[in-house]
Amino acid sequence: MLRHYFQIAWRNLLKRKFYSLINVTGLAIGMACCVLITLYIYHEKSYDQYHVKKDRLYRVTQVFGGAEKGASPSPKDYQVWGCAPLGPALQADFPEIEKVVQFMSPSSMLLQRGEKRFQQDNLLFMDSTAFDVFSWKMIYGDPKTALTSPYSIVLTKTVAQKLFKNENPVGQALRVDNQNNFIVTGVMEDVPPNSQFTFNGLISMTTMRKFRAEIFDWWGYVDFYTYLLLKENTSIQSLQAKKTDFLKRHNTDKKYTIAFEKMTDAYLHSEASRQPGPTGNLLNIYLFTCIAIFIMLIACINFMNLSTARSLERAKEVGVRKVLGVLPSRLMWQFLFESILLTLAAAFIALVLVRPGITLIEKLSGKEMAYANFFSPLTFVYVAGFAIVVGLLAGIYPAWFLSGFRPIAVLKGKFNPSGESISLRKVLVVFQFTLSIALIAGTIIVYTQLKFLDRHELGFQDDQMLILDFEGDGKVQQNIETVKRAIAGEPGVISVASSRAVPGEFLPNAYTQIQAPGGQMSGLGPLIYEIDFDFIPTYHISLVAGRNYSRSFLTDSAQSMVINEAAAKLYGYSNPADAVGKKFDQWGRKGTIIGVVKDFNFRSLHLPVEPLTLRYGYPDNLNRISVAIKGDNIPATLAKLRRTWDKVAPQRPFLYHFLDESFNAQYSADQHFGQLFTFFSCLTICIACLGLLGLSTFMAQQRVKEIGIRKVLGSSVSGIVLLLSKDFIKLVLIAIVIAIPLCTWAMNKWLQDFAYRISIGPLVFLEAGIICVGIAFATIAWQSVKAALVNPVRSLRNE
Structure with missing residues (x-):
């Protein structure tokens, strides 16, 4: 039976190459986009997940009088940047804490070895407990002692190669800032790209104690980040319960308070200021998730539209099969098999597109993706399963619709598509263009905001x-x-x-x-x-x-x-x-x-x-x-x-x-977001236009005799083009009206992240509407003109 289904499906694909190409191309692009967006989201959510002890890692956020008088501090009043005495005090007062590690704001230093010298940024003064708490891999040196002695420095692999090439530099001396000799005590692997830590080297905190010992006793001196490793089977709630008494013992400033934040929440979920590294945007994750869903919906809608629109072509096939005794359920499974075959072919093409797509996404996002574990046999199983589910969802209505034809009406030639199926196609076209217009408007808003940032008067001279x-x-x-x-x-x-x-x-x-x-x-x-x-x-x-x-x-x-x-x-x-x-x-x-x-x-x-x-x-x-x-x-x-x-x-x-x-x-993160948003928006619109192209081609073919008669009666080419296009353009105009409130709500959410922002006016949607109508008309007009230029003798000779 499966062999029979496969033969019929293959013949239908070859018989209708144009429609098959549109369906496979749209689905392949849609699936590739979904995989790429999933990979991007996977990367964003993977920040700091590489630490083995991540479930027990917390950091301390602090408030130095930032709240309104008499009000409790809000999450935005806290900052990760704090004071040095806090760490030892927490270690001494809370038996639940296994280790405390502190480090200072990044420093830039002149490193010199012989004739080689360069200014190296992102060097951190770090406690010796760092390698006990964080999962950083040491290539050379002992992680337990590397940061214990004064004037010790651990280099990342990249920096070590610049100074020492591939030799083991442990024990070698570096001249730092033309003043001190530091001893290299270790070389570690570069920090993974999905990390809030972006340092190029670690200097022992005992070195800073030699430089400025007094700051380690000042509760008012702010230049330290404090991280905690809890003991196993302990809870952060026990620290929260004792926090008030702790602050009374150690700090008399009533405006000063602390909070504990899970380290794995730092990148996407923290609202605290003075972060030690880059942070992500949870709203962007939601937006890209919605775009991925939109893309697949539009690809599936294209499939449903073309399948139901082509119902006339397969009506007699269904009628003959039913007369020969084929059950409707068998027909449904046949059409579903064809649908799944298409989506599996699209999935294969999508996986081929993903690898070069990753390079493009890395360029657009400005990030090095952590995707090594993404391409595994399990991933291909997931993609195949996803393709089958998409095939079932996209094919279930067309299969039900086609298998439900009445054989007598079909074989007598009296079958016409029902008003219900035509109405459904119109609804689906409106839906996909609503999404397309919203994305076009969103892209315009993003770039208008970025241009506003670039042109905003800052109040000081920044050029030249x-x-x-x-x-x-x-x-x-x-x-x-x-x-x-x-x-x-x-x-x-x-x-x-x-x-x-x-x-x-x-x-x-x-x-x-x-x-x-x-x-x-x-x-x-x-x-x-x-x-x-x-x-x-x-x-x-x-x-x-x-x-x-x-x-x-x-x-x-x-x-x-x-x-x-x-x-x-x-x-x-x-x-x-x-x-x-x-x-x-x-x-x-x-x-x-x-x-x-x-x-x-x-x-x-x-x-x-x-x-x-x-x-x-x-x-x-x-x-x-x-x-x-x-x-x-x-x-x-x-x-x-x-x-x-x-x-x-x-x-x-x-x-x-x-x-x-x-x-x-x-604003590099905003610019990269704009590039990604535009890229996926353009692909969404392309997929929507593919569907519109297929649908308009089919409609033109169905009305070929009508067009011939109209030409014989004197209709112009422009009149016929307008006739074939106006129904679709009406649907696009309806989509514009629906898209306006949807886009306004979503983009106002995005703009809330800016203290200085544009206001969303009607001009944005007018521009988006003109663009979308222009794209839709150009897509439809190509087939309409082609149909209108056909010699009417050819279209009417069978009458």
Whole structure:
């Protein structure tokens, strides 16, 4: 019986090559998209799942007075970045904790071995317990002792190969920042791509204790991440229950509190700020899941539409089989077998498409996919099972519909498709184009938002701003004014400033007391920039009250502070001018506020402008030199600056980047999302158009004699094209109306992640509608014109 089914199915596929090609192509693209989206979601959900002890791993999040007065802190008030004393205190007070590991914010250091030297970023000061807690594989060295001694460094495989090629470097010395010799105590495998940790090397925390021992006792110094490994058969709830007593014993600040967060939730489910690495977006996962479902629905709808539309062609076959005694159930199974055969063929093609598709998805997403375990025999079983299920779902209605024909009516030639089947086809066309229009509109909204971010006025100059990275080099810091003057002397340079950080970079919080309107000192934790006299004018940051730092005032470097409007509001001053002259106390420095700058977007536009203090920075706190340059001959200016730098700072390589590029890098995840969204949206629309092409071709064939008669009676080609197209265009217009509220709701959810965002107006849907109508008309018109140009003698000669 199966052999018989297969022969009939194969003959039908070959007999109707065009329709078979459309069905197989649509299903194959749909399945390939589903597999690729599944792989992307699998990768996103796999972050930090590689740790063997992941079920017992937690991290501590902390609040430093971020909540509203009298209110409990919300999840967004917490930050992962915290203080050093917390870790040892937790270890001592909670017997449920097996290990505590802490590490600091990433550092960038100059590594040198002989003549080889380069600036290496993402180096972490890490506790010696790291390899007991996290599942990082050591290639050389002992993981138990690698991070115990001061001046020990563990390199990742990639960094080790740059310095030592393939030799074992354990025991070798590295010169770091032209100051200290570090001993390489280990080489580890590179951190997996699906990890929040993105470091290139680990330095023993005992090294930092040699540099700054005092910070390990300060509850107010924030630069540490704290992770916990619970003992087996213990629960985090027991720590939660004792948290209040713990805080009373160790910290008198009533605004300070902590929470515990499961490490495997960190990438997708955490709302805390100051993350140690990249984070994902759960809404994006939901959106791509919906797109995968939409794609398969549209592919299945195409199959159902074409199968029911072709009912006339197979009506006599069904009638003859029924007269010969074939049961309706057998006919149903025959048609279902044909459907499953098509979907299995599509599944095979889909798997062929997936491998190059992965390379494309990696490029569009900017991520290295962790898919090694994805392609296994079990995966092929799943795909085959999925294909069979799709074949059953897509073929069940056409099979039932075809097997239900009445043989007498069919064989007499009186059979016509019922109004019910025609109505169903129309509903399905409306449904698939509703999804297509929603995706087109969504794509327009995504790119309009990205363009808005690119063109939004930030409140400071970011173009033609060159940033020189010297990462706290002592000699550059000691001679910072000399270095600045040498750079400023070049003809292509407009102005020069120095600072601890530049817009778009990581900023610390600083506990700051400022005199409130009532006269009392109010202590909060705004962000802090450490800058020099030239920073504000170089960046063209506007003052709204008071004045900038000036060399004319001797006290400005020690007893003055500039804040932004948001900071003035934070301390109770709705009028910025009222904050000028008020007292402050910050990090051991006391004085008065001399100016208030206009709020500027020094961080991503995902975030509102936060309270900021711009503190005069002493040379030993500076890391960056900002150079505003002319745009007429940038390569020549860079060459001159390189020569000047080699003269004034020969110990430090000339490292630079442009501020607009580094600032816009904050939106790389959004740009990659836009590329992925557009890619899958285009494929969805292509699949929908394939179905529309097949359906319009069939309808044109069914009306070939009508077209011939109309041409004989004088109808024009354009009139016939319009006749054949108008029914489909009506359906597309109905789909536009349905798609508007659906898309508006979904994209407003996506836009909520931006503090600065566009509003969704009717123009978006007008554009999407015009595009969709144009695509639909072009798809239908090709077959309509082809049918209209046929000689009427050929179509009427059998009458």
